[in-house]
Amino acid sequence: MYVYDQYDQKIVDERVSQFRDQTNRFLEGKITEAEFLPLRLQNGLYLQRQAPMLRIAVPYGLLNSLQLRKLADISRKYDKGYAHISTRQNVQLNWPALAEVPDILEELAAVEMHAIQTSGNCIRNTTTDQFAGVACDELEDPRPYCEIIRQWSTLHPEFAFLPRKFKIAVCGTEQDRAAIHHHDIGIELLANAQGEVGLKIIAGGGQGRTPAIGSVICEWLDKKHMLTYLEAILRVYNQHGRRDNKYKARIKILVKAMGVDAFRDAVAAEWTAIKDGPTTLTNEEILRARAFFKLPDYEILDGEVASAQLTEQTVQNPIFGNWIKRNTENHRTPGYRIVTISLKATGFAPGDISAEQLELLADLSDTYSFGEARSTHQQNLVLADVPTACLLEFWERLQAAGLATPNIGYLTDIICCPGGDYCALANAKSLPVAEAIQSRFEDLDYVYDLGPLELNISGCMNACGHHHIGHIGVLGVDKKGQEFYQVCLGGSQAKDASIGKILGPSFQQADMPDVIDTILSTYVALRQEEETFLDTYRRVGIEPFKERVYASAN
Amino acid sequence: MPLLIKNGCITEDTWQPVNQDSGHATHDQVATLEQWQQLADKNGSAVQLKPGESPAALYDYLDQIALVLVNFPAFADGRGFSYARDLRERGYSGELRAGGHFIRDQLTYLKRCGFDAFQLADDKALEDALTSLEDFSEHYQASIDQPLPLFRRR
């Protein structure tokens, strides 16, 4: 993974000092609340219902074991002994004290971490495929490009006060696991007719109040132009994005208002002025970034022997076998598998992880997975390089720590924002809805029979819980001071990107498990052969679901 | 005379402030864009840009203008950062001043986008503000005061 040199370290250290000074001035009353707001937000600090919330950046979801241990430490020392994985692959602390935040940032800087631009109207943490570098279907590892973007976007002088937040995602596979069509800018590594790998640039996607699927702005771009082209897009947005209404301020609204062609022309005009300028990437820089992500020292293993042995173990221990089936994936290298660790056990807030669990994962990653881990936008963790032969002992240790929930990609692997329990912007609570649904569907056989299913819950229109792109999406709404829930169906974050359609009038919290139950049994009744929920929905449309749900409600 | 930071020092402002209500600007006064467009002789002129007023109107006169004042009515409105960079990249070399309601914590960003003069709403705060110009000694991006991005220097 990327390792700081003296420049990176200096920038992060100076940022900590700057924020310490800003915090002191605020606590002494020398900066107004309004002026402090963007300063603290650009350091990831929110003032929430109960306490401040600090969002720590995990660049494109990559963590080493030292960082995991530091996070465990910090969560014990400054918080309540647990942390939360957000849907932007970041880590959140829910209970730090404002005056201690500069100390936390200083501790983070010591392990090459920071909270820069994890919030505010600026360029946020760039995200990617959690299986980057190990996925079988990958054209090229997207992480070097994410790191180049991270550096370019960090404290960018021109783009710190954009009309609204700005999110970039990069992926290197056809089967997009980074939701690039739902970002302000999405980048796909793609080969042209000559076989040369370049970048497809998509802009104007996004969630929130007016969800939109991004439009292709450039079919294929030479990698060396990546930063100047991004800069051109940001310039158009910074100058012309709406600033009068925060719900109309995202780039998706600008792209719609101008029309894709006019937007593309405006970008081209800005680009002409800076194309081939000093920000053009050099070959050395691309190679330098790639060198940080070269393959670890895999052992030469006999893949067939390893899988035969694994099969035997799974036959002897079906519970283990089930976990292997649900939570591990094929690896590019023979004799290894990718493991996803579910943070979605019933009774725990989705994405929450205790200090002890963080430390266990640090140990496991050191022993089995080259000392690295990844956070996912589905709020789970991945250990990407586990030898197949070690999986049984690995699983036993996970099981002892309550980390072996076998539900990755199924109904109970719910994406859920912190909602009304923590978030000051929420219209409704989201965590109790997630828990009620998980409790209702405890029968794993039924859950597996339903097949791959993404259920996403957000506590308000800001859509941190990605409800628009869940196969089933749940949105908390406020009706005359009462919490209600709107359901949408048919969203998808994958290559076949789509935005969910609203089912109808919203429901009370207590009815939600029944509503989900009816939706699911409707699917089971209507599905043909191997159809997934999304397949069936796309074939039959929303009507049959609507009929049944509202018929049983009356 | 009001004070401002220019080229890293606190100095007196020799320009008369903008007068919106007047039909035209005098020669020692900062003109609104509209007033400026009416000036027959733009040599040595001073013009104010507000958010939404594209610097494109100035392109043909960049070698004649003495001062461009980019006004920030609210510090969160970041359009002025792009205006400054655009003007500098097109070769404007006169004074580029930030005015209005930006805050001292934005000074390094402003400077890197090409501003060389800063007029804070409260000129008693200038002394403290000078220290904010020193917040960072290294940057990743190319900027007006450092035309090479870090990756071409490391």
Ligand code: SF4
């Ligand atoms: S979706 Fe709304 S309630 Fe949930 S975390 Fe985001 S802002 Fe808060």
